[in-house]
Amino acid sequence: xxxxxxxxxDPQRLHPVVNIxxxxxxxxxxxxCIFPFIYVxxxxxxxxxxxxxxxxxxxxxxxSSDAYQYLWSMRGQLFRSYGxxxxxxxxxxxxxxxxxxxxxxxxxxxxxxxxxxxxxxxFFTMLFSGGLVPMYIVVTQFLELKDTxxxxxxxxxxxxxxxxxMRTFFMKSVSESILESARIDxxxxxxxxxxxxxxxxxxGIATIALFSxxxxxxxxxxxxxxxxxxxxVPLQSLLMKIEANxxxxxxxxxxxxxxxxxxxxxxxxxxxxxxxxxATLPIAVSYPFFQKxxxxxxxxxxxxx
Amino acid sequence: MKKKLGFLLALFVVIGFILxxxxxxxxxxxxxxxxxxxxxxxxxxxxxxxxxxxxxxxVNDYIKDKINATVKMTQIDWGDWDQKSQVMINSGEPFDIxxxxxxxxxxxxxxxxxxxIDDMLDEEGKELKEEINPTLLEGIKVDxxxxxxxxxxxxxxxxxxxxxxxxxDKYDFDLxxxxxxxxxxxxxxxxxxxxxxxTPMATFNAYLPYDYIFNNEMPFAIPFEGNTDEVINHFxxxxxxxxxxxxxxxxxxxxxxxxxxxxxxxxxxxxxxxxVRMGDTQPYADLVWSRAAKYEIVSVPAExxxxxxxxxxxAIQAISTTSDNPEKAMEFLNLxxxxxxxxxxxxxxxxxxxxxxxxxxxxxxxxxRIERYNVPTYSLGNHFILYLYENDPKDKWEKFxxxxxxxxxxxxxxxxxxxxxxxxxxxxxxxxxxxxxxxLATGSVDPEEYLPKFNKKLKEAxxxxxxxxxxxxxxxxxxxx
Numbered sequence: 001x002x003x004x005x006x007x008x009x010d011p012q013r014l015h016p017v018v019n020i021x022x023x024x025x026x027x028x029x030x031x032x033c034i035f036p037f038i039y040v041x042x043x044x045x046x047x048x049x050x051x052x053x054x055x056x057x058x059x060x061x062x063x064s065s066d067a068y069q070y071l072w073s074m075r076g077q078l079f080r081s082y083g084x085x086x087x088x089x090x091x092x093x094x095x096x097x098x099x100x101x102x103x104x105x106x107x108x109x110x111x112x113x114x115x116x117x118x119x120x121x122x123f124f125t126m127l128f129s130g131g132l133v134p135m136y137i138v139v140t141q142f143l144e145l146k147d148t149x150x151x152x153x154x155x156x157x158x159x160x161x162x163x164x165x166m167r168t169f170f171m172k173s174v175s176e177s178i179l180e181s182a183r184i185d186x187x188x189x190x191x192x193x194x195x196x197x198x199x200x201x202x203x204g205i206a207t208i209a210l211f212s213x214x215x216x217x218x219x220x221x222x223x224x225x226x227x228x229x230x231x232x233v234p235l236q237s238l239l240m241k242i243e244a245n246x247x248x249x250x251x252x253x254x255x256x257x258x259x260x261x262x263x264x265x266x267x268x269x270x271x272x273x274x275x276x277x278x279a280t281l282p283i284a285v286s287y288p289f290f291q292k293x294x295x296x297x298x299x300x301x302x303x304x305x
Numbered sequence: 306m307k308k309k310l311g312f313l314l315a316l317f318v319v320i321g322f323i324l325x326x327x328x329x330x331x332x333x334x335x336x337x338x339x340x341x342x343x344x345x346x347x348x349x350x351x352x353x354x355x356x357x358x359x360x361x362x363x364v365n366d367y368i369k370d371k372i373n374a375t376v377k378m379t380q381i382d383w384g385d386w387d388q389k390s391q392v393m394i395n396s397g398e399p400f401d402i403x404x405x406x407x408x409x410x411x412x413x414x415x416x417x418x419x420x421x422i423d424d425m426l427d428e429e430g431k432e433l434k435e436e437i438n439p440t441l442l443e444g445i446k447v448d449x450x451x452x453x454x455x456x457x458x459x460x461x462x463x464x465x466x467x468x469x470x471x472x473x474d475k476y477d478f479d480l481x482x483x484x485x486x487x488x489x490x491x492x493x494x495x496x497x498x499x500x501x502x503x504t505p506m507a508t509f510n511a512y513l514p515y516d517y518i519f520n521n522e523m524p525f526a527i528p529f530e531g532n533t534d535e536v537i538n539h540f541x542x543x544x545x546x547x548x549x550x551x552x553x554x555x556x557x558x559x560x561x562x563x564x565x566x567x568x569x570x571x572x573x574x575x576x577x578x579x580x581v582r583m584g585d586t587q588p589y590a591d592l593v594w595s596r597a598a599k600y601e602i603v604s605v606p607a608e609x610x611x612x613x614x615x616x617x618x619x620a621i622q623a624i625s626t627t628s629d630n631p632e633k634a635m636e637f638l639n640l641x642x643x644x645x646x647x648x649x650x651x652x653x654x655x656x657x658x659x660x661x662x663x664x665x666x667x668x669x670x671x672x673x674r675i676e677r678y679n680v681p682t683y684s685l686g687n688h689f690i691l692y693l694y695e696n697d698p699k700d701k702w703e704k705f706x707x708x709x710x711x712x713x714x715x716x717x718x719x720x721x722x723x724x725x726x727x728x729x730x731x732x733x734x735x736x737x738x739x740x741x742x743x744x745l746a747t748g749s750v751d752p753e754e755y756l757p758k759f760n761k762k763l764k765e766a767x768x769x770x771x772x773x774x775x776x777x778x779x780x781x782x783x784x785x786x
Contacts, residue, residue, distance in 0.1 A: 224389060
């Protein structure tokens with residue numbers, strides 16, 4: 001067999017040439033994905049003078065850890081923001097996953113009489129939304145959440161798109177007969193949900209959990225709208241603020257030059273990049289833990305039967 | 306049927322709950338106007354400071370006896386300001402005083418977001434009215450009414466050419482000869498040849514002596530001198546062509562960076578890599594700039610001081626129509642702008658904590674002022690009652706007064722164009738301007754070729770219709786003046 005290997009290749013394997021091309025292509029793609037981040041790390045370690053003089057360089061003229069020392073000097077705010085971000089992400093994801101799965105499970109069961117109405121209700125919000133101002137009024141004036149940590153969590157808990165995904169997932173992957181047998185054995189609805197549905201749907205749940213985690217971690221807009229108290233500013237919002245302040249300075253040079261002392265505390269390019277590194281790290285580190293589920297979860301949309 | 310009824314019932318309960326909840330809120334908000342101490346909610350621009358609470362405890366102790374009110378000041382960071390303040394105003398959030406400026410002020414005043422304070426200026430704000438430069442109050446009128454308290458500071462704009470003094474001295478340039486853009490040429494040449502590390506011109510847009518209806522990018526203006534009744538497209542004038550030609554010549558000679566038209570480089574002053582730049586001045590600006598840059602800067606005016614809409618509406622504290630007690634808010638603004646103790650407390654912090662003061666009322670910052678209570682002076686109120694720093698000239702505020710008095714009033718001062726009738730044309734024109742203006746004003750392209758192209762496109766986009774509309778509104782406004 002071996003001597004004939006050339007002619008009768010294993011049909012499961014790629015032709016060596018194709019293999020090389022695909023490997024190179026995927027390699028380029030992988031580098032394109034990871035390169036910006038490596039570049040950011042390099043810039044964060046470049047000395048400020050070198051940036052002013054030569055712009056961003058792959059191999060900078062002078063290295064420096066000034067940017068990280070600067071971040072260390074503002075560690076009070078940084079740790080605080082880290083804490084807020086972590087709290088919001090963990091609690092937010094937990095609440096969000098629970099609410100979405102509850103809702104999706106209910107409208108996925110044929111026994112539930114109003115499931116059409118509630119499906120439409122969720123679906124409706126995907127097509128029409130109230131807009132920014134009504135949202136703001138509800139959050140600040142009805143719920144009075146302004147300057148509380150809940151303003152960062154609650155507006156993002158429900159997401160119609162995830163509800164529809166989960167509903168489809170429950171309908172396709174959890175067969176009615178399993179639930180029926182559980183019911184015959186005398187399990188309550190809660191028990192069915194947490195001990196049967198939940199483990200069976202883990203891939204789907206992990207997928208929306210990952211989406212939520214990313215959503216909460218990267219969100220800065222809620223903080224922009226609802227948070228004035230510096231103690232409640234999450235990490236991404238802190239980063240956005242610095243960027244927005246730099247932009248403001250550029251556009252209002254006259255104010256900036258007259259009130260120099262006000263803006264002297266705004267960090268420079270390298271410090272900005274160092275903050276990006278610090279803000280991205282936790283998400284990059286936690287990703288592999290989700291990946292396993294993520295891959296199986298992605299087939300949700302595909303037809304299974 | 307039974308189930309459906311139950312569902313409806315539940316729905317009503319929920320709706321009812323929400324309604325009562327907001328009803329409650331309204332009834333509690335009504336209290337506090339009489340007898341009780343009223344809390345004034347004040348939103349202003351700037352990075353939130355750690356010591357704000359501490360300073361405002363002092364402020365409240367002081368003003369409680371005077372006007373029976375307390376103030377809660379909330380700062381919103383520079384970059385967040387525009388979006389956040391707009392959402393707050395649009396949502397009708399209840400608050401009392403808010404910082405505003407420029408076109409935001411005019412639009413919100415026209416929308417009815419701010420209280421017209423003309424009547425209050427004769428009652429609660431009597432002292433304030435006497436204190437503030439009448440040009441400012443006159444200039445910020447929208448449809449004949451005043452909608453806020455302007456910061457009493459420089460009321461005029463004067464654009465200047467600023468020079469790096471070290472290089473001026475080194476090559477012995479005579480700055481008194483500089484009047485126009487063309488006069489810079491010999492100096493730029495010397496710098497270009499002898500100073501390889503210096504960019505002769507920090508990127509700026511060529512100055513043109515027009516009073517703009519919107520801003521310098523949009524093709525609607527009235528000349529400061531000559532026929533000041535007619536709105537024109539200033540990109541069609543010979544002067545513009547000449548100026549842009551000069552700028553193009555400078556660009557070709559390499560006096561400007563090659564990416565001038567697109568670069569976002571802000572040319573921070575503390576980096577000494579430029580020879581000449583443009584900016585707006587105020588009395589003793591060179592001192593402030595030199596202090597910030599840590600090397601000397603010297604300026605030459607490019608125009609006479611002129612009072613324009615932008616220069617009078619640079620910083621305004623307006624009272625919101627959602628305020629439960631506008632009179633109290635006015636009383637506070639009155640006190641803030643006339644009482645030196647309060648004004649300095651809000652601006653500089655607490656004496657001996659944030660600054661020290663000697664017998665002559667001359668102050669010096671302590672580290673805590675920079676680190677823990679660093680607020681933007683220009684936005685908060687009257688400048689003329691602020692303490693002076695040791696390195697401030699003694700006659701600083703007199704010079705401000707002179708500067709304001711010497712200023713010429715622009716033809717459109719107090720005229721605010723309502724762009725609703727020609728919104729579509731204006732959007733198209735904005736796009737065309739964005740495309741051509743940066744390249745032309747920095748000299749990046751040849752004006753002989755591109756300026757006619759620019760004007761042709763503007764014509765096609767409905768320039769004449771817009772000019773006509775502006776002209777008719779302008780005439781109407783002039784007739785009522």
